[in-house]
Amino acid sequence: MHRQPFKVTVIGSGNWGTTIAKVVAENTVQNPHLFNKDVNMWVFEEMIDGEKLTEIINTRHQNVKYLPGIDLPHNLIANPSLLDSVEGADILVFNVPHQFLPKIVLQLKGHVSNQVRAISCLKGFEVGAKGVQLLSSYIKDELDIQCGALSGANLAPEVAKEHWSETTVAYQLPSDFKGEGFDVDHKVLKMLFHRPYFHVNVIDDVAGISIAGALKNVVALACGFVEGLGWGNNAAAAIQRVGLGEIIKFGQMFFPESRVETYYQESAGVADLITTCSGGRNVKVAKYMSKNHVDAFQAEKELLNGQSAQGVITCKEVHEWLSTCELTEDFPLFEAVYQIVYNNMPMEQIPEMIDELEPFEVEEDDEPQ
Ligand SMILES: NC(=O)c1ccc[n+]([C@@H]2O[C@H](COP(=O)([O-])OP(=O)(O)OC[C@H]3O[C@@H](n4cnc5c(N)ncnc54)[C@H](O)[C@@H]3O)[C@@H](O)[C@H]2O)c1
Numbered sequence: 001m002h003r004q005p006f007k008v009t010v011i012g013s014g015n016w017g018t019t020i021a022k023v024v025a026e027n028t029v030q031n032p033h034l035f036n037k038d039v040n041m042w043v044f045e046e047m048i049d050g051e052k053l054t055e056i057i058n059t060r061h062q063n064v065k066y067l068p069g070i071d072l073p074h075n076l077i078a079n080p081s082l083l084d085s086v087e088g089a090d091i092l093v094f095n096v097p098h099q100f101l102p103k104i105v106l107q108l109k110g111h112v113s114n115q116v117r118a119i120s121c122l123k124g125f126e127v128g129a130k131g132v133q134l135l136s137s138y139i140k141d142e143l144d145i146q147c148g149a150l151s152g153a154n155l156a157p158e159v160a161k162e163h164w165s166e167t168t169v170a171y172q173l174p175s176d177f178k179g180e181g182f183d184v185d186h187k188v189l190k191m192l193f194h195r196p197y198f199h200v201n202v203i204d205d206v207a208g209i210s211i212a213g214a215l216k217n218v219v220a221l222a223c224g225f226v227e228g229l230g231w232g233n234n235a236a237a238a239i240q241r242v243g244l245g246e247i248i249k250f251g252q253m254f255f256p257e258s259r260v261e262t263y264y265q266e267s268a269g270v271a272d273l274i275t276t277c278s279g280g281r282n283v284k285v286a287k288y289m290s291k292n293h294v295d296a297f298q299a300e301k302e303l304l305n306g307q308s309a310q311g312v313i314t315c316k317e318v319h320e321w322l323s324t325c326e327l328t329e330d331f332p333l334f335e336a337v338y339q340i341v342y343n344n345m346p347m348e349q350i351p352e353m354i355d356e357l358e359p360f361e362v363e364e365d366d367e368p369q
């Protein structure tokens, strides 16, 4: 880590990756004392009608595949080389579908100084030898760098169009914090992400915002199933009520450092649950599955043009972890989503699966005459 101005790289260029890169690049231009103007964005290279996506971004300043129709700042530079894009960076912003993170982190190992600081915008978990891990903790452990998170009620197309929204950034100062002006702190992060249309609150609760962000995608799938069945708003509200309960319970059980207040006080909590269940990709994929009788992977392929509905993978990660702990019965909604997506359980069975009431038993004396 050098003295400010800090150099920033965004790793990822999907729907949200490109949107956050736009936000960051707008702020680096406006704050030259704090940040280097140019922002590198690592792009998983692909050809679009015979042209490289990186070349399209760097010449036409649009990500025509993952964020079409949105003009990007000219100081945002697409780079197809992961290692070249992180060279000299002080701040890394991770923003890829989380199934690709292990491969990316493996490539970065040994090429990133432990003085670098990071923010993860990913939603999901890593389940492996260390049990269930937050993605920020996974990045921190694998690369030996301090890592926080950004999560909120943020559908990328709306943020990209600069429609007002809020978000939460969570970051804890590392034990080797170098001091103001020499290191990343809450003020620097606010300057990096806050825009007139994108209001940022910076807190410490990395676990709380990460758990809420990952699990709301599983709840959104359940919401999409009942909506696809035509059951309407009451059913969707019931799913969100039960889902919120399971999100909080999961946090308290496995990440006791997370704060319950985060779920209702922060954009990353209930607000993100509501927006995702209204207009996110997970709800769309689940509705499509329900209406067209296709599986989740087919629905993703037909609907999302290369984008990812992260709940599809997250429900499996959650199931694997809960199975290891023999606790699947304690999270009936999460388990129902897993069984529907991976074992073809009929969606119509969701109410029975999540029913928390004891079965109503008729006493012999009460029986109608
Ligand atoms: N899109 C949103 O509205 C939104 C909002 C908030 C958070 N998020 C989270 O941000 C993260 C990133 O989502 P996104 O919307 O930017 O991505 P996306 O769903 O648009 O996925 C497309 C991206 O994946 C990349 N990709 C495809 N194959 C790859 C491979 N083999 N290796 C590496 N990259 C590959 C593509 O190049 C592209 O950049 C996710 O965890 C998501 O949940 C998304």
Ligand SMILES: O=P(O)(O)OC[C@H](O)CO
Pocket: 123, 152, 153, 154, 155, 156, 217, 220, 272, 275, 276, 279, 280, 281, 282, 283, 308, 309, 310
């Ligand atoms: O489109 P989704 O379902 O991936 O949700 C997007 C964001 O996470 C909403 O904040």
